[in-house]
Amino acid sequence: MIKLATVFSGIGSIEWALKRLKIPHKLVFACDNGERYLKEEFEEIQNEVYGLDHYETKKYIDNRYDKTGKRNFVQESYTANYEISPEDFYQDVRFLDGNFYKGQVDLFVGGSPCQSFSISGKRAGLEDARGTLFYEYARLVKEIQPKVFIYENVPGMLSHDKGNTFKTICDIFDSLGYDWKMDKLNSKDYGIPQNRSRLFIVGFRKDLNINDFNFPQKMPLEKVVKDYLETDIDKKYFHGEKGFKWITMEKSLKKRVSINSDISRTQAANQQFNWCGDMIFRPIELEQWAKEDERVYIGKYNGIEGVARKLTPRECLRLMGYDDDFKIVVPDQQMYRQCGNSIVVNVLEEIFKEVVNTGVFKKSVQHKIINVATVFSGIGSIEWALKRMNIDHNIIFACDNGDIEVEIDDEEKLRDEIKKIKTADEQNEYIRNIYEAKRKTNFVKQTYLNNYELDEKDFLYDVRFIDGTKYKGQVDLFVGGSPCQSFSIMGHQRGLDDTRGTLFYDYARLVKEIEPKVFIYENVQGMLKHDGGNTWNVIYNTFLSLGYKIYYKLLDSKDYGIPQTRRRVFVVGFKEDINEFEFPIEKELKFTMQDFLESNVRYGGFESIEGNIKLRKDKGEIDDKHFLSEKVLKHVMSPGTKGYYVKPEIDLEIARPLLSTMHKMHRAGVDNYVTLDGKIRRLTPRECLRLMGYDDTFKQVVSDTQMYKQAGNSIVVDVMISLMESIIKAYPEIIIEKNYKHRNINFELIKNENEEIYEQIALDEI
Structure with a gap:
């Protein structure tokens, strides 16, 4: 699956080329203003969007263009021909933050108007082109870091401004960390009877070590x-x-x-x-x-x-x-x-085939990857941890009902009915239809699918009706938690059956049916003492009965890099013999809650580099809606009653545990509040995500209320990162070496004798 993004997108020449080549691809984003222009100067608009997050900025810019009263005819053509959501179509390349898409794009394509650059000294690199639309293209390459970029322009760019323009462009492409080549190609040499010469520059990220790319050879013109x-x-x-x-x-x-x-x-x-x-x-x-x-x-x-x-x-x-x-x-x-x-589609087809022939999109036969499945998946703590660690992974399935409740009269009967259905996809669709009949939005699913690569059919709704036998042998790492419930513990003789009727039963059942190499189970610290310790005894003995070697420990987020007091029980189970496993050692806490505030680090400044948090201290602005009214402030600062007294502390260095009910604004002795310019406010959703270990590339696509709930229900990502480091140290084989769900593309010319044309098809799917 090629992940494609384009700017100056027009009517989608590379998109149509991939369609004609029958190459599976996903449109990450597209951008075109449809030849509409804003009256305001760039600096004026930039000041207006300063401090806004990615989605707020996009909404603001979209509204600005809507107010011009002009239609974006390009967008109308584009969306009529390609599957892309309005959230992924941008109006103005100047306000598109490429950091938001870092690591999510394989192929980045676009051209830009040809403009003169300042070349004084030629020492500023990308800064030499600031103020031009080429600057925006190059900036996005630097921020997104696609595997490959294709840049197109008129041949006159070579001599523009007496050659100074192109000298600057060359210097800038050299500075971006890409190996690149250029050539002039004419459409009439690639199957289209049009005298259209264009300059093409193709770049490969240096770390991929691609050095055998060649532009396509000319072809005889067979039509007029x-x-x-x-x-x-x-x-x-x-x-x-x-x-x-x-x-x-x-x-x-x-x-x-x-x-x-x-x-x-x-x-x-x-x-x-x-x-x-x-x-x-x-x-x-x-x-x-x-x-x-x-x-x-x-x-x-x-x-x-x-x-x-x-x-x-x-x-x-x-x-x-x-x-x-x-x-x-x-x-x-x-x-x-x-x-x-537009760019001529046939020319891009031939360029793309040469790009593919370098192997840049192939997954090596010996490629390291982890196959992951999760239940009670939430917003994907283990998925984000693996992403931050740069560990390639494939998500087999995720499951979360998004707080949608469905009454099932006879669970066992329904479970038996589902087992009669042959395939996992058909089983899952059966349950999905039951849930979707409720006509309620699964907001967790909405967030998850916007942040991770997973087919919608593989996002499941109800852990109780997943048939784990359909996934046996496909999962390396299985992760989840479950609500804490009391179990019958008569004699502890029945193993898994002692937990029947609880959601833990379904987690443990799936471990038994799927047989993952490793599982991680998480729960609140109270589970250890729940029901006088009986709950934990049943859980521990159940895991042992499944044939896993079990380790467990209480871990606190503040001991693993996140300034939040959040203690959780983690259980790690190994199916095979391993080196001795040890839970991660505690780390020195380098940050305070204040360091994570958007008022100190604006949106986009909270980064993860090689798994470690990095902050770019550039102050952002806070929306007025997050400040407390006088009425709410009185409630929040109340110490409570005699039976429930909590000192109302604010501006803590280490946050209290984030709650799924943060949107309701509890007392200051329970929830987290901070002051700014003498006024008291609650944390923003982005700050809550940061305090759960999600860097600013995590997309917020739901309301603030839903985002507060989802953040509060998550597992802290940095704890999962530390836990994964310990798991890999004890059991390096979990990072398996194999191909999975990736296409190895060869092109073969197939002659259609009836229509006397050549069709390009992709073969050898692995």
């Missing part, structure tokens, strides 16, 4: 313009007298117009707008209808009487490499502009 023409033409495309005489003038034919050419002129954004571009002349005997239409002029061209027309939008699309299933949803004038601004 007439092969791309439509047969049933609307009369509106034919010229009247003024237009006919203009296009047949000698002056026009020398500079602006071609008539009945085998190879078309370069399609331009203003083609057909001022009677420019390619025209089709037809003898009158072939267009007899024109004699009856006063709007169409019958004149002479090269001594032959006939009529002339411009190309239709569909014909222009064909000459840019787009098939007829490309949907035209905008007015003709807009479609002409969009065609003229």
Whole structure:
């Protein structure tokens, strides 16, 4: 699955190329302002969005463009032809934060208008291009760090500003950490009869050690313009007298117009707008209808009487490499502009095939990866931990009901019914339909799928009805917790059956059925004393009965890098013999809660580099909604009653345990509050995510209320990182070496004898 992102996206040339090549891909984001422009200066808008998080910034910019009253025709064409959510389509490249997508993009494609740069000293690297749209493209490459980028521009960029522009561009690409090559390619050399020469630069991230890329060889041109023409033409495309005489003038034919050419002129954004571009002349005997239409002029061209027309939008699309299933949803004038601004699809196809041939998208046959499955998954603490650790992993399934309650009259009967269904996908769909019939939003699922690579069908709703036997042998690491419930402990003789009727039963049952190499189970510290210790005795003995070697310990977040007092029980089970396992040793706490506040570190400044938290101290602004009103403040600062007295402390260095009910604002002796400019406020959702170990690239796509709940229910990521380091040390084999769910692409030319065309197909899926 190729993860693709584009800027100056237009109508999606690389997107259409991948579609034609039948390459599975995911659109991470696209960006195009649709030739709409804001009146405000960049600095003015930048000041307005200062301190806003990623989603707030996008919403603000979207609203600014909406207020122009102009339609984004490019976005209309794009969204009609490609599957992308409105949240992933950006209006303005200048306000797109690439850090948000770091590590999430394989291929990054775009071009930019050609502008002069300051080249004084040529020592500022990327800063030399600041203020230009090329700067924004290069900045995003630096921030996103895609495996590969493809940059396109007009050949005139080479000589622009006496060569100074391109010198700066070369210096900047050199500074980004990429090995890159450039070449001029003409569409007529790659299967499309259009004289369109463009400069292409292809870069590979240096750490990938790709040095065998070559631009595609020229191909013989087998078709001419007439092969791309439509047969049933609307009369509106034919010229009247003024237009006919203009296009047949000698002056026009020398500079602006071609008539009945085998190879078309370069399609331009203003083609057909001022009677420019390619025209089709037809003898009158072939267009007899024109004699009856006063709007169409019958004149002479090269001594032959006939009529002339411009190309239709569909014909222009064909000459840019787009098939007829490309949907035209905008007015003709807009479609002409969009065609003229696009990159020829066939050229990108050939470049992409050469990129693939380097192996940059392949997963090596001996590739290290962990297969993970989680239940009570929440917002994915182990998933984010592995991401921060740069450990490649594949998520087999996740499961969380998102607090949606469904009454099941007879669980055992339903479980038996599900087991009769053959495949896991069909079983899971059966349960999903039961939940979705409630017509309630699973907000946890919404957050999870926006932050992790997982097919929607593999996000499950109810742990009670997962058939673990369908996943046996597929899971290396199984992670989850469950509500703490009392069990029947009569004699402790029945093992797993002692826990039947509880959600722990289903966690343990799945361990037995799936047989993961390692499992991690987490719960509140009270579990050890729950029901006089009986609960823990049953849990411990149940895990032992499953054939796992068991280790358990209370771990506190403040001992593993996060300034929050949060003690949780962690149980680690190993299926196979291992080196002696030891829980991670405690670390010195380097940060306070104050260090994590957005008022001290603005959005985007809380980073994870090689698993470690890094802060960029650049103060952000706090929305007024987070400050307490006088009425709420009285409640919050109350010490409570005689039976429940808690000293109302605020501005703590180490946060109290984050609660799933933070949105309700408890007393200051229970919840976390801070002061700013003499006013008291609650923590923002972003600050709560930071205090759970989620860096600022984590996407918040739900309301504040839901985000507070999800953060409070999570496991602290940094504790999971430390735990994983200990697990890997004791059992390095958990990082397995194999290919899984990755496509190894070879291209083969298949001749279709009926249509006499060549189709590119991807083979050898692993």
